[in-house]
Amino acid sequence: MEFDVVVVGGGPAGLSAAIKLRQLNPDLSVCLLEKGSEIGAHIVSGAVIEAKSLAELFPDWQNRGAPLNVTVSEERLLFLTKDKAFPIPAFHFVMPQMDNRGNYVVSLGDLCRWLGEQAEALGVEIYPGFSGRHLHIENGRVCGIVTGDMGIARDGTKKPDFTPGMILRAKQVILAEGARGSLSEHAIHYYNLRAKCDPQTYGLGIKEVWEIPKEKHRPGFVQHSFGWPLDTQTYGGAFLYHFGENLVSYGFVTGLDYSNPWLSPFEEMQRTKLHRSFSYHLEGGRRISYGARALSEGGFQSIPELAFPGGVLTGDSAGFLNMPKIKGTHTAMKSGIIAAEAVIEALKDNSVEARTYLPKLKESWLWKELYKARNIRPAFSKWGLLKGAVYSGIDSLFLRGNAPWTLHHKRADNESLYRAAQFINSPYPKADNRLTFDRASSVFLSNISHDEDQPVHLQLLNKTLWKEVNLRHFASPESRYCPAGVYEVENDGSGNESLRINAQNCVHCKTCDIKDPSQNIKWVPPEGGSGPNYSSGM
The missing domain is CATH 3.50.50.60 (FAD/NAD(P)-binding domain)
Incomplete structure (x- = not known):
């Protein structure tokens, strides 16, 4: 044609x-x-x-009837600790990029x-x-x-x-x-x-759509957070938007230049919902959709x-x-x-x-x-959360983005992981099936259509390399960074371990293609029409 x-x-x-x-x-x-x-x-x-x-x-x-019906009515930026939330005063003035007044909350x-x-x-x-x-x-x-x-x-x-x-x-x-x-x-x-x-550096955005009681719905309410539960060297944070008919979009973005191989973006996203500043909006509601995708965060440079x-x-x-x-x-x-x-x-x-x-x-x-906006994201990679936030305020408020220098991204995300032995593997809390959930029930809400009798589109190029690098040095990080439970380590009972790939779970986020330490996992398009099917209105 x-x-x-x-x-x-x-x-x-x-x-x-x-x-x-x-x-x-x-x-x-x-x-x-x-x-x-x-x-x-x-x-x-x-x-x-x-x-x-x-x-x-x-x-x-x-x-023409474009579906932009809800304007931003209220906006908050929070710094979270485990038990408290500190609103950032006058953040529109300090960080004018985050000013959403006049913008719309929509079903994309x-x-x-x-x-x-x-x-x-x-x-x-x-x-x-x-x-x-x-x-x-x-x-x-x-x-x-x-x-x-x-x-x-x-x-x-x-x-x-x-x-x-x-x-x-x-x-x-x-x-x-x-x-x-x-x-x-x-x-x-x-x-x-x-x-x-x-x-290029990326973030993994994981998102849920909830239907909440009408009396709790605040059309146009927008909330962002940073800080807990991530450590001070990991970029990311949560967001929550009220839109549509009693709908709330809740999500979490984790910068994929993180270094701790035990970190699970999915679990960080789940436990953030337990913080009162987010649980208040979701309690009494029900999840109706789930998905994830990579975001290109590198910006101008x-x-x-x-x-x-x-x-x-x-x-x-x-x-x-x-x-x-x-x-x-x-x-x-x-x-x-x-x-x-x-x-x-x-x-x-x-x-x-x-x-x-x-x-x-x-x-x-x-x-x-x-x-x-070019210096904001690399500032967090260079100096961490607190110093990065201070620099961002200076760059935005006083320099107005016109600094005579440009900060740079020094390495790709797959090069940022440290060895698993350098970190403590702290277990995440179990799902309560009320606010927090496991991967299997989440992927079910993605409404995935995938014929299992097709070539596996997630290709492990070298099985030996996976054992020598991913398993030995990084304790199989793909089993944690994948938000859909695609990758599992299997043991045959004789001490032989292998990687099981559940390609039918894939939500097409591309994280494995980005974060694999030796670029040994390759994402290729599956048969057309495969993948999630997010319905209208969500």
Whole structure:
């Protein structure tokens, strides 16, 4: 199949790019590929967003019925100890990036579904349930993407419903897969796009959606916390948003540059709910959804080269998340809009590369916003929680992001783990099945669709290396950092240990691909349509 442009990824960046392409040139043939079963299937909801990119895309978005109905009405930032919560006074003044006044608490899945409807109305061809297996490259140029085969059995044989993958040819490809996208990583490595930037650093965001009693619901209430339960050298914190019809989005982000191999982001997320500042909101309610995904936290200095022969990177595939704001939707959408403009110009000039993409970004508010936020995240990695917080206040309040220096990320997240013997393995509290839960019951709420008779998409490249490195030195950290219970250490009773991979549990967060110490675990796309299915309204 041939198109003018193929967009990979049905999130905010990809949908914005596809919409803008058709707005600029209604005669352009545009195909959007989404590996989830439908648009929004892989987006667990409850987010605070700025609407300025949406307003650039659709100035009349309110009249069009965009699902932005709840404005932020109250906001708190807390520093937690085990038993107490200390509100940070005047944090809007000290950290203006965290000011959410005028922003909206939304179901991000519903917003993407709405954007999908707008895209289809403009003539974009959307194909959900198809994964991009690899880039199609001819003579050094990306000429399209190849979708994954359907109907391959676990042993590699073809099942009766076998359907081969197809080449979707395109003059330009826009990669908008989110953090650690497989095709994006293919392009980054093939064209050496990270040669001039810092390593990317990531966070693992784990999120639950709760339905709570109506009398406890406070539409537009927003709360963030830092401090307990993480130690002072580990970046992260919790968030809680009231939105929709008696819904609360609760979540926890852990920086994946942590060093303690015994740490479990999932368990840290669960026990934070026991703190009164969060349990108060959730008691009497019930969980209705669960999910996780990696976030690109590196910011400005970790942005790779963005254009390559035949395509561009955009959204979180490129790393446009503003971590101090804890927001990426508005930046992802803006990058998609600019990518579309640059691709249009490349097509008009019959150019192999969208050379105007970076200059256009540098002229935009997006580039200025990320530049001013560039020193906040690395400050926490360099100096830890307390000193990092002090520096962040100085950088934001007095320097306004214009410091004459730039702090850097020195290493990738997989290089940050210390050996297990250097830390104490302190057991986490058992789930009470009221506020806290185990992985199995959590993954059940992800509504995963996964045919077990397909090739395992989580590939352990070298079993011996896993034993020598992961097990011996780090006590199998993948069994703790995975939020879905995919990895388990098995013992055959004779002292022989092996790694069991429960691929059917995978929620597509990509943490294993990022954090594995020797990069011995490789995440490849499973059969299209596999993975979580987060329902509308959540």
